Amino acid sequence: MTTRPGSVTSVGVDLGVKRLLVAAPNSAGPDVKGGLVAGGEVERGLYNALSDTLDRLDDRPEDTHEAEQLAIEQCRAMLNQQFALAAASLVEYAEQQDADIVVLEDLTFTSGTLTECARGATEAAEWVLPAFREKAESVLRARGFQVERVTAEKTTQECHVCGQLAQVGKATIRCETEHCPVSRVCRDHSAAVSIAKRVF
Ligand SMILES: [Zn+2]
Numbered sequence: 001m002t003t004r005p006g007s008v009t010s011v012g013v014d015l016g017v018k019r020l021l022v023a024a025p026n027s028a029g030p031d032v033k034g035g036l037v038a039g040g041e042v043e044r045g046l047y048n049a050l051s052d053t054l055d056r057l058d059d060r061p062e063d064t065h066e067a068e069q070l071a072i073e074q075c076r077a078m079l080n081q082q083f084a085l086a087a088a089s090l091v092e093y094a095e096q097q098d099a100d101i102v103v104l105e106d107l108t109f110t111s112g113t114l115t116e117c118a119r120g121a122t123e124a125a126e127w128v129l130p131a132f133r134e135k136a137e138s139v140l141r142a143r144g145f146q147v148e149r150v151t152a153e154k155t156t157q158e159c160h161v162c163g164q165l166a167q168v169g170k171a172t173i174r175c176e177t178e179h180c181p182v183s184r185v186c187r188d189h190s191a192a193v194s195i196a197k198r199v200f
Helices: 041-058 065-096 114-119 124-142 187-197
Strands: 010-015 021-025 036-038 101-105 146-150 172-174 184-186
Touching: 010 065, 010 124, 010 187, 021 065, 021 187, 036 065, 041 065, 041 114, 041 124, 065 114, 065 124, 101 124, 101 187, 114 124, 124 146, 172 187, 184 187
Parallel strands: 010 101, 101 146
Antiparallel strands: 010 021, 021 036, 172 184
8 A cells, every 4th residue: 555654544443243343543542542332242142043043943843934034034134224333333433533444354254144154053253243344344435435454463462552462361452562652451442453554
């Protein structure tokens, strides 16, 4: 890329199943105040509830095809609604930040259809994250943002200010670099900033 940090603002998005997205700009300070957190619990709950429903229907002796289709379509509609809400808050946040570029992780997912995944051994994250990413990217592009994907390698361990690998806790990282202003910071927020910076 030929863009220079300083002249262009990017917003990085860390995707996860606990919190669907955490977003923060490349210019965020050591404590990453004012990041956006959206979604997670509802999407995970909808997906897991569908898995349970399909399991229960499979155990019934009668023909449950119609009930299955109904459960799948209801779940899909509710998930799409949640994705649209989360994507809308991301667009709003990116506009507030005056962002030119929104950066997501280039994670490789091996995802199938909602039905295959919910029926099989696929964890919620494997279906929810790529499906949401696709929705978010299309909404962002439609609103005129440049959307990029960067390698996700070590974004979780890296300190977003000095770039050194930090001590990783359950929800936070602790940077031990001398003179680095980051002491302890939320892991997902730090990752979002690292992702935002990676596009330059
Ligand atoms: Zn640091």
